[in-house]
Amino acid sequence: MTLLTPIFGLITALIVVPLLLLLYMLKLRRERRDISSTLLWTSHTKDLRANSLFQRLRLSPLFVLQCLLLLMLAAALTQPILKEWSRPSGRVVFLIDQSASMQTRDAPDSRTRLDEAKRLAIAQVESWQGGGLFAASPPEVMVIAFAQDPSVRIPFSTNLGRIREAIDGIEPTDQITLIAPAVSLARAFSSSQDALEISQSSTQINTLDNSSPTMQLFSDGNISDIATLSLRKGETMSWNRCGNPQTINQGISAAGAERRNDDPTRVSAFVALRNDAATPAKREVQVRSNGTLIASASEPIAIPAASGKGATRVVGAQKLSFTPFALPNSGVLSMSLLPEDAFTTDDRAVIAIQEQRTLRILLAGNDPALESLLNSLSFANVQQIASTDFIKRISADANWTESFDVVVCVDCELQSLTAGRWLIFGKPPAIANLNAFGEQPRQAIRTWKSDHKAMAQSQFSDLVVDRSAAIAPTSDWLALLEGSKGPLIVSGRSANATVIYVAFVPMDSNWPFQRSFVNFTAQAVEFLGALGSAVTSESLEPGAMLRTRIVRGSTNVFIQTPSGDRVAQNLVDGEIVFGPLRNVGVYKVEYVDPLGKQKVRMVAVNLTDATECDVAAAEKLNIPGGELDPKGVGLATLTIWPFIVAASLCLLMLEWFLYHRFGGAT
Amino acid sequence: MISPSKLIKLEDLLQPSLVAALDRLDLMSRKMLQGRMQGERRSRRRGQGMDFADFRPYAAGDDLRFVDWNIYGRLDRLFLKMFLEEEDLGLVVAIDGSASMDTGEPNKFDVARRIAMALAYVGLVNQHRVTLALLKDGSADRLTGMRGRRRAADAANWLIGQKAAGTTGFDSACRSLASARLGRGVVIVISDYLLREGYESGFRALAARGWDVFALQILSPEEMDPRKNNQNLDVRLVDLENKGEVEITLTGAVVRDHQRRLETFNAAMRETCMKLGVRQMTISSAVDYQKFLVETLRKEGLLK
Known part of the structure; x- marks a missing residue:
């Protein structure tokens, strides 16, 4: 137990107790009352007859x-608190988790965990601020709200009103939780403020508190990067757990939809469900198109129970695909899991379906295998041009390539890349990012990135490349396929161009005879085309940046968020960048194209992160070098003075009873 | 608490509605008393009254008018008829006139004077010798020699003219009263009896003179419950007679203790009175004194 204002209580006790003593020793000024005789009263008051100002102190139970009572009230004024409420020395950083899992409604009164976190934080600050005139100065508090990206809500301050406003103003997001950036931000802010204060007054260097701030974490403990968090020497962190470790969740772990290759007017949709509970669950699934119910399971879908514990835990999963349905125009496909549970964010998923259309592909150069393959793609409309003509054309009109969804080049002598999406085979373009330095002889395949959309469902181990360009791409480019002597397929951006570069022509390898050639080419074209939202929009995760290209010269560019807010955007080189995205739902990019037509492009944002969707609050936080135990759910700390006041009132009633039962003169 | 006397006229002392009831009452003494004159009181003495009492043999010198000649005719012996003799009775109503009586709500002195007036009226209408006395400062101011209804106004005026002040001097006053040539009869002493000097010797002096003494103690409601009509518990009590002061906090326990002391005091008084052959009664000044006169005193045997 700690006393917040010990001096105040001590001074009060030193004043009131002697005052009571004095009152007992001073003679009471009484009302005169004439009576017939004092014959029967004299024996009552033999010792009250003294005519002096003071009288002998008589120790009575009432006096005691x-x-x-006064001592207890003085003790209450010292504001005793339990140790959890103890006033920290130095500075305090509140790290308040605003991630998606903090929207789980398992706090008392069906409040969200974020509400509970804010309540606890405010209560703690208020407890430090209390104390009145004689209280020690409260610690400086900085508030950082964090999910995927941290933000300082208020720098170090002792202003209770501003701190409360800052905490109250923290809004929930649907992002995942990363604590390392938040801790880094806290460190940076602490040190920068110290440096600022030192530079402002060199005479105060010795008085500044340069110790590391105490960090108070308000979170449910579902933190993706908690294993990477390391506290420096002198840093302390305490964890106020918000949320119940027993909370279970079922949700949509993945959702997708695509137009059928054989009939682009129809859309196939699938959904994957997850179950964190140790018992199987049954949930109803509905699919709506632009708000109209178009599919629903005839009966609740059974989702198997989760199995295993700890690192070997496997959540229950169920996949569901729906019969293809007609959707020739653009629209929003929403999938819902009913009834909703405590964590509703993953009970819904949305997919933005773009209007049915084919990709406009420009094939520059001559490669029979590619030409045959591209022409066979149902979603592609291929226009072919000789490489020399292509070079001349783009030299004359740099924006020409942007009018195509994808430009495929084979052995073109490209001196630069104009705006657009490029799939380049053979000779490397003369851009600094690739650092071409000659040719590589025959080489086999060492590894590839199978999780890239262009490389999925492909096997490259049998590929042998007879001759390829030697390149050393910069670190911001991604190597998709690594040969034995260097990268063979890379992906990256150069100015306004998005590029997948294949360092050889297919005919210089055995690739045209392998299935991976077909898969890669089709997927690469679709991947690059999707960046322009040609077929279907890619679903983004909260926290990602919404980056999309629209036609140059477009005006009135706005992004409408799922909450309905419209945010004006600046078009820079035909591209807009918005984010990081805070919430799930459909974001609409609205603009007026150069022809004056109102256009809308939709981007779906869904939460599918497994850590964030596992909403059971953590039992402990395992950080390198130790464990953090939670302070507990709900009010982790307690003020004592109300109990002392209550006991004082009971004592007062006892005193009153004794006064009337046995009399004040006894 | 001081609540000064408010009596200013006869109607305040003796209400007309009470007069009719008092007309039917008479005094009653527990003692055989020798009256001075033939009155309307039926004494226990055989004499010339109207009510037959007994026979006795004739003796020389007896009044021949009372010989029962019928018996002489049957028995040939002279017997004298004896009657209950009606004679007058001395009634002294003495009131404590000290300052302590001028307190209480209702005022004790007023109530005492009302009761005194009523008793005097009963005595006057029954042709008794009525004396009113005020015991004050060790003496007894008196209005004596009243008989008959016509003197009621004199009695009332005398009572209205009295003021309560000073001390009682109960012993001296009672001795003074006893030594006065008032004959014998009933003496009713009305006081609060909160007397530092005591009352025993005073009663003894009256009883020694053959008076049938009746001690009527009047206490105000505030004396019975000191917290009545008093909001302030912390008080300085001032004795009206000797100006002595007592500081006290009137808590429940103190009040209960005081009431116990009062009961003890009254019990001691009753014991003393019983020992001296004095009838004693304690009433509150808030008593319904009409009912007290008509019913309670009849039950007590003072009136009939």
Whole structure:
């Protein structure tokens, strides 16, 4: 237990107790009352007849009780608190988790965990601020709200009103939780403020508190990067757990939809469900198109129970695909899991379906295998041009390539890349990012990135490349396929161009005879085309940046968020960048194209992160070098003074009873 | 608490509605008393009254008018008829006139004077010798020699003219009263009896003179419950007679203790009175004194 204002209580006790003593020793000024005779009263008051100002102090039970009462009230004024409430020395950083899992409604009164976190934080600050005139100065508090990206809500301050406003103003997001950036931000802010204060007044260097701030974490403990968090020497962190470790969740772990290759007017949709509970669950699934119910399971879908514990835990999963349905125009496909549970964010998923259309592909150069393959793609409309003509054309009109969804080049002598999406085979373009330095002889395949959309469902181990360009791409480019002597397929951006570069022509390898050639080419074209939202929009995760290209010269560019807010955007080189995205739902990019037509492009944002969707609050936080135990759910700390005041009132009633039962003169 | 006397006229002392009831009452003494004159009181003495009492043999010198000649005719012996003799009775109503009586709500002195007036009226209408006395400062101011209804106004005026002040001097006053040539009869002493000097010797002096003494103690409601009509518990009590002061906090326990002391005091008084052959009664000044006169005193045997 700690006393917040010990001096105040001590001074009060030193004043009131002697005052009571004095009152007992001073003679009471009484009302005169004439009576017929004092014959029967004299024996009552033999010792009250003294005519002096003071009288002998008589130790009575009432006096003892009153002294005790005053001492208890003085003790209450010292504001005793339990140790959890103890006032920290130095500075305090509140790290308040605003991630998606903090929207789980398992706090008392069906409040969200974020509400509970804010309540606890405010209560703690208020407890430090209390104390009145004689209280020690409260610690400086900085508030950082964090999910995927941290933000300082208020720098170090002792202003209770501003701190409360800052905490109250923290809004929930649907992002995942990363604590390392938040801790880094806290460190940076602490040190920068110290440096600022030192530079402002060199005479105060010795008085500044340069110790590391105490960090108070308000979170449910579902933190993706908690294993990477390491506290420096002198840093302390305490964890106020918000949320119940027993909370279970079922949700949509993945959702997708695509137009059928054989009939682009129809859309196939699938959904994957997850179950964190140790018992199987049954949930109803509905699919709506632009708000109209178009599919629903005839009966609740059974989702198997989760199995295993700890690192070997496997959540229950169920996949569901729906019969293809007609959707020739653009629209929003929403999938819902009913009834909703405590964590509703993953009970819904949305997919933005773009209007049915084919990709406009420009094939520059001559490669029979590619030409045959591209022409066979149902979603592609291929226009072919000789490489020399292509070079001349783009030299004359740099924006020409942007009018195509994808430009495929084979052995073109490209001196630069104009705006657009490029799939380049053979000779490397003369851009600095690739650092071409000659040719590589025959080489086999060492590894590839199978999780890239262009490389999925492909096997490259049998590929042998007879001759390829030697390149050393910069670190911001991604190597998709690594040969034995260097990268063979890379992906990256150069100015306004998005590029997948294949360092050889297919005919210089055995690739045209392998299935991976077909898969890669089709997927690469679709991947690059999707960046322009040609077929279907890619679903983004909260926290990602919404980056999309629209036609140059477009005006009135706005992004409408799922909450309905419209945010004006600046078009820079035909591209807009918005984010990081805070919430799930459909974001609409609205603009007026150069022809004056109102256009809308939709981007779906869904939460599918497994850590964030596992909403059971953590039992402990395992950080390198130790464990953090939670302070507990709900009010982790307690003020004592109300109990002392209540006990004082009981004492007062006892004193009153004794006064009337046995009399004040006894 | 001081609540000064408010009596200013006869109607305040003796209400007309009470007069009719008092007309039917008479005094009653527990003692055989020798009256001075033939009155309307039926004494226990055989004499010339109207009510037959007994026979006795004739003796020389007896009044021949009372010989029962019928018996002489049957028995040939002279017997004298004896009657209950009606004679007058001395009634002294003495009131404590000290300052302590001028307190209480209702005022004790007023109530005492009302009761005194009523008793005097009963005595006057029954042709008794009525004396009113005020015991004050060790003496007894008196209005004596009243008989008959016509003197009621004199009695009332005398009572209205009295003021309560000073001390009682109960012993001296009672001795003074006893030594006065008032004959014998009933003496009713009305006081609060909160007397530092005591009352025993005073009663003894009256009883020694053959008076049938009746001690009527009047206490105000505030004396019975000191917290009545008093909001302030912390008080300085001032004795009206000797100006002595007592500081006290009137808590429940103190009041209960005071009431116990009062009961003890009254019990001691009753014991003393019983020992001296004095009838004693304690009433509150808030008593319904009409009912007290008509019913309670009849039950007590003072009136009939």
